[in-house]
Amino acid sequence: MRAAKEAAVWGSLIKARAEAGSEPFEVGSGTTIDLARPCTVLGGRNGAGKSRLLRKLEAHLGDRALLVDLHHLTEQALILYRSRDDFDAMTDEVDPLGPSDDRLKDIQKIVGRSYDSIDWFSLEIEPDDPEVADRFRWLGDQSLIPYFRATYRGHSYTSKDMGLGEFSVHFLFWVLELFREEQGIVLLLDEPDAYLPPVGVHSLLARLLHVCLKRNWSLVLSTHSEEMIALATYNQGFTLLQVNEAGETTASHSTDDPMVAISLLSRPPVDSIVFAEDESACALARALVAAVDPLQVRRTVFLWGGDGDGYLKELHKHLPKPPQPEVRFAYAFDGDQRGTLGATKDKRWGGVFLPTDEDPDELMQSLASEVAALAERLMTTEERLRPFLASIEGEDCHDWVNKLGEEYGRPLVLQVLPALWAELHPGETQVFVEELRAAWS
Structure with missing residues (x-):
């Protein structure tokens, strides 16, 4: 996806938003977010309730929800990698899941790396902790753990050797590939950009939107990234979460107030x-x-x-x-x-x-x-x-x-x-x- 196409995604999003119906979900104190909107970017100070809202949405939506909390998932996957030494042997027993050509282009743009080769694997491994195992059950009863092999400039390495930013991007798009045939999903992402440098955030959001629009999914994500908040605000897709005097989480939308995100943004450079x-x-x-x-x-x-x-x-x-x-x-x-x-x-x-x-x-x-x-x-x-x-x-x-x-x-x-x-x-x-x-x- 070229830069011009990234920009065009926002135009498609605005058109899709105009054609969408309405599915309000109460956040608190009489305020709502609309789950029918193709994209909602959540921001707010620490403790404003972003992660809690995503979990409430997961419970409310049931099978329609796909919650990806990358912090927790990457941490647990790395613990598993450190606890075993048979991952390479296990990959010899299964075919690669991908990535497809489109997903490979997405990964390369976001990570900023033109791979010589990349293979994704889905390994049937059951974590010892039942709660952790449940988070890795994606479309069935068996826990699936991602494992990646990459070659870059003649150097070969695996998931174990990846930095957190690179690994989290592969992990996220590996999950999306598992659900590529599913329709009508509400994708819930908790700070998917947390490990990325600012230069990768614009491409990440554009490509997530492209995938969701193509599959008729809705996207709700939380972030602290100023670039992502500014992008979403400019394109009328940002929602600010705050805690009122009664301790309730409230929602304010950039469609109603273009300045709603101002408290989260430093002064931008003059252009x-x-x-x-x-x-x-x-x-x-x-x-x-x-x-x-x-x-x-x-x-x-x-x-x-x-x-x-x-x-x-x-x-x-x-x-x-x-x-x-x-x-x-x-x-x-x-x-x-x-x-x-x-x-x-x-x-x-x-x-x-x-x-x-x-x-x-x-x-x-x-x-x-x-x-x-x-x-x-x-x-x-x-x-x-x-x-x-x-x-x-x-x-x-x-x-x-x-x-x-x-x-x-x-x-x-x-x-x-x-x-x-x-x-x-x-x-x-x-x-x-x-x-x-x-x-x-």
Whole structure:
């Protein structure tokens, strides 16, 4: 599966989610998760109830559930490997289970290793501990233990010699191969990425989704991986588990709140820069992006370095756009500059216009009638705000914003006014962000 196909998996997931019905399962305190959704990624602080929820789902779903708790399974398999020395002899008695060509490609991409050869075996071994033996009973009464042989760059080794990351990936996809003929399964995975470096997490999730969509399975997995949480949030598949004051686990979904995962994510690296004409334009551009894509705004820097549009037009003419940029640029011209900007040259970054045909300060001044909303956000009362607004009525729009900033603090005012405008004008806000994305692309 190439990188482009990995990205396309999310599009297929969104389509499948739109066509799915509904199968709510109560998490606690009146909150639910929908088991009909093709993918649900669970996150939360330690003790939030992720593993407990997966076990509750296993009990609730019965034969439809396939719970794979890799921590426990890999630990028990390694204990068995250390307790016996006849595994190689046992593999001579059975045919390899796989991997198939598709699973081999999955493994190689996630692990980051082009094997010379790889063989998977399923060995009938009964662990001494009955509870452990029960976890290794997959489709019948006999416990099956995985055993892997690999050759890489002329060096041969087995499961016993694999690192935990490599072994856990083989183990997981070995389990999936056992169930390749089964339909309608809900795959429950407890931190499948725990032993992987961040570079492998994106490929792991994409390939798990591909397998589940192809087999008409649903996927519910828990994770602490920031990359997986960010991916799932962006694609509306993340659920945050928390413990409320009554000690109950509750669920909040990224479909309802795009910022639900923010407490679990460190600030991401900057990948986008927007140049604006002045401080007010910068504040407005930031608020518009934040209203539509709150995760993107955390990866974007908004800059102003001149007084007016002159320096922006020079940048627009001369700043080059490389074929595969690591950082994207765009220019946010004031709305009153429409019609003055020349066509974007080849291999140059594009420009966009802030909403309407007005100056950003004019947009902010237009909010003077929203006294109740402004008072709440400026942390004052309507009784105090009204006379002050009356005292600056009729001022030039730039002076109006400046004087409001002098009274209530300029940083707060330049946060409140643009955010309120974006809230009251969702259509124009959405259009600006879509045009900005087009300029970046």
